[in-house]
Amino acid sequence: MKIVANREKLLQAFAAVAPAAPARSPKAILQNVKLDVTSDGATLMATDLEQGIRYAVDGVEVEAPGVVLLRTDKFGSILRESTDEAFRIESDGQTTTFKGERSKFNLPVANPGEYPPVASFDESSYFDIPARLLKELIRRTLYATDNESSRYALGGVKLESDGQNITAIGTDGRRLAKMEGPINKVGDPTSFGEATIVPSKAMSFIERTVSDDDGEVQVAVRQNEVLVKTPRATLYTRLLEGRFPGWRDVFPQRSGSSKIELPVGPFAAAVRQAAIVTSDESRGVNFTFGDGTLTLAGKTADVGQSHVEMPIGYSGESITITLDPRFVSDFLKVLDAEKTCTLDLVDGDSAAVFTTDDGYGYVVMPLARDR
Missing domain, CATH: 3.10.150.10 (DNA Polymerase III, subunit A, domain 2)
Structure with a gap:
């Protein structure tokens, strides 16, 4: 694998995916970000098995495709501390080399074949949600959730829809926040149901990743996970299990x-x-x-x-x-x-x-x- 990347744009992409990689994990492989390079461009990926992200990197010139795992802590430090405008990144499967105008780093690499798959957005049926609305839905309900409660479902935001509007609900049992707004259906997507409770951590991650300038964001529900697609990123998260309170009675x-x-x-x-x-x-x-x-x-x-x-x-x-x-x-x-x-x-x-x-x-x- 060989690429030449704009450091600032690579750093921006890394900052977007890094929160999905755990700082500590019994599975050391998860403490890496995955860089997948094809003739069409480069994509960074990260996951902790509960949530994950794919992020397209701008400003990359591809000389040879390939896949490499990069230690999240070291890779991030190199990008942040360097003052070089561009980086040449090469990997032979054993060592990855980062070359700038005035710096050079060699890092050992793990086997990318051991990295778990990160979901992609291949849905033909989904909901279109304005990016600004999605961020507002999260911002106005997330603070009311309760990650300390023994009631597991209270540690997330519940999503519901009648096909024309989406409603987000967060509660800790002492207060409840509800926000709704219009959405569009594309095809015949699986509806948000009683079990569509998105973990608070994932909701915060989605809010940080989605930009007000993203226009429309695509959201799809699978059996036990939610997928969110922006023009640059695809995020997924597993749903919480548990019974959410009957919020309408509140x-x-x-x-x-x-x-x-x-x-x-x-x-x-x-x-x-x-x-x-x-x-x-x-x-x-x-x-x-x-x-x-x-x-x-x-x-x-x-x-x-x-x-x-x-x-x-x-x-x-x-x-x-x-x-x-x-x-x-x-x-x-x-x-x-x-x-x-x-x-x-x-x-x-x-x-x-x-x-x-x-x-x-x-x-x-x-x-x-x-x-």
Whole structure:
């Protein structure tokens, strides 16, 4: 194998695939990235057997095709530390040589035949999802998942679709985030079902890999995995097993509730201020709505008290609910500070339901008042 590669573009491709390779593994072969060179170009691959990626490398001149495994840590260090504009990479199956204008490295290589296969996207039926929407779906639900829970399914984002819209749901049992948006069907793809729960780690990996400039992203569901294809990369991940909570019951269709419109930026600032005096033992902040004012009050015996007010467009009957300010802040962080959100409240003992005008909903369970 012989290629001449632009170092910056090779580094960009490596940075995209490296997170899929485990830093430690009982299977040492997985601590490599695979470079597959054909007459059409070069592709980098990495996998930890649960997720994997193929990434097309730009700026490569192919002199001789071939396949080589490159140690993730050493290969990455060479690319990052070098100042050369271009690299010549050659491998004879025993040693791989990297030559720059002012540097040269020789690394032993493992047998590429022992590297596990990395799935490719060969589907004729799939869903087309706008790249921006996919990133927003992930960003607005991922934070609500729970990787520490014994309930395995809570460590992922559930995907559902009616063929025209996609819905992503994340929950840790104390709060739930839901985001939806339009998609297109190509052919007759396997639908997102009850078992389509994508691990949080994989969702984060997909969000980092997909670019806003990618336009449409193709997504296909297989029996126990999901494939995602961008113009440059193909990612796959195994799905989580387990029973996901019945999330529709969490968004109640209730009458007699109060709907309060809140400006995101000022509300987020008020929540942060009130949270200053909270602690791990006393997390609750009282949110009191009434008389055109939102009053936030926090109190912790060994820290102090907080009292923050902001004007709101609500003059109905006073309602006080105790919430964990971290959960409210998590929701507000993924919104545009210039926009507004709507809070649906019944009383201090019922769930607080936040919604936006672009298909996003968030439910937070209240804390006991004496906290």
